[in-house]
Amino acid sequence: MTASESVDGYEARVRDSFGRQTFMTSIGARLTRVEPGHVEIELPYRPDLCQQHGFFHGGVPSSIADTAGGYAGFSLFPPESAPLTVEFKINLLAPARGEKLIAIGDVLKPGRTLTISELKVFAIANGERTLCATGLHTVICLQGRPDDIKPT
Amino acid sequence: MTASESVDGYEARVRDSFGRQTFMTSIGARLTRVEPGHVEIELPYRPDLCQQHGFFHGGVPSSIADTAGGYAGFSLFPPESAPLTVEFKINLLAPARGEKLIAIGDVLKPGRTLTISELKVFAIANGERTLCATGLHTVICLQGRPDDIKPT
Amino acid sequence: MTASESVDGYEARVRDSFGRQTFMTSIGARLTRVEPGHVEIELPYRPDLCQQHGFFHGGVPSSIADTAGGYAGFSLFPPESAPLTVEFKINLLAPARGEKLIAIGDVLKPGRTLTISELKVFAIANGERTLCATGLHTVICLQGRPDDIKPT
């Protein structure tokens, strides 16, 4: 993706939508980078986000990766549209341990209806970065249905 | 699966492990049913678990479905072993809206190393049940590594 | 799905489209059952369809399962439309050995744009049926683009 393929105001639209996702706020996720077709989300460690061994629960990297994939797609959508995740698949490659997770969504194939992204999640432990999850994500563009209008 | 294929104490092991998953507690998930190869998890609606339109964030059904799949497998594992999710794939079929989610993990193929489960998530809105997500889940059995001992 | 939800002529449209899939003919696959939202494909064993141990190559059950999923969806599409597989995921649960494979595609969630199906593949060995693969499949409905007109 290049900036020229994106639509004016994409970053504001993504940031605004992310800000309305209460689940992202609840778990402490932050949108750290928004470029056309590329989104990064960071999440600091918290003891209330763990599985039984004290690592991040697999649902946590999965949730921020899903969000990164959806917004990577949304960054390329036209105004007056909304993203809806169709499906995703994720392989948990290594325990998600450490002080922080970074999820990256990268558009592989943009489309008028469907956009497919690659997902990567890195765990940062003692400053060292390990790929802890990888996935694929499909998002659908709901046209003529602005993202910031609550459905009834 | 039949009860006779399961190992004594499976329910206590699953409930104990679930109880140590702080993320499940944080989001208000409850383990409502544990049978050999079958686990159900319920999650009441909370406004802090939402995406931008006020429905459950896709990461929430995904997280409880992942947990249900992992423990459906774990219910069939021998003592002195631990479950680790290898991968899962989920299709979000309908908005996860309503007063409650119910995630079900059902073992399709148990194995000494890998166990594959089917995932279903239902959204209950005004008492009516809608299939809102379906998935497939692979968990690995870590032998000789009791689940309740914290790794170093 | 019930027959009443389907559109007149669905079976002829599915059988006609299947008949134009030269790959299905090449590997000896036959469309054995077409109902609204449900398609079955059978494939007799042939020594030229194997992996290195003499079982069916994993690509064979995957290919007929993909086809069964696509046509299960197509059976519910309106006339003047064509199916295109968006993605699928498959778990190979047991060696695909025996005299025959049966792939089943069952629609879980029909939709105007996307239709999601469950995939199952059974291997029949000495008359006994084993679930050898399970999957999930997403197909998109290309509207206003009849399936039997060759694109340019």
Next chain:
Amino acid sequence: MTASESVDGYEARVRDSFGRQTFMTSIGARLTRVEPGHVEIELPYRPDLCQQHGFFHGGVPSSIADTAGGYAGFSLFPPESAPLTVEFKINLLAPARGEKLIAIGDVLKPGRTLTISELKVFAIANGERTLCATGLHTVICLQGRPDDIKPT
């Protein structure tokens, strides 16, 4: 992966195993590149490998991608072991049209038991290369079970 991480004779083992896959021979697939953790397979167009619109049937890129992923993993396995695909997921991004397909399997995470690879399939049309499929693949290493001994 670096060559030093691989085991002597990996290329011969991969090529020998591929040569015993009758399905790969039947469809005209050739193993064009074998490096530690990286395998490429090419497949020239043939009119008997098509779906209803005259493009490659989705099962064809899926089958060679599955094979590329499995052998990318196998190239890193110890001697006296065999690969078995656990699962894969593939997104079909564009019609697989043109004179040739190239499937690439790249190991993302090697492991003693499970190895996860990234799959890419390119379609070459008039010499131009288009990414037509992307996927993720999990293969299990069967230890102490040489790949070239036929199971009973």
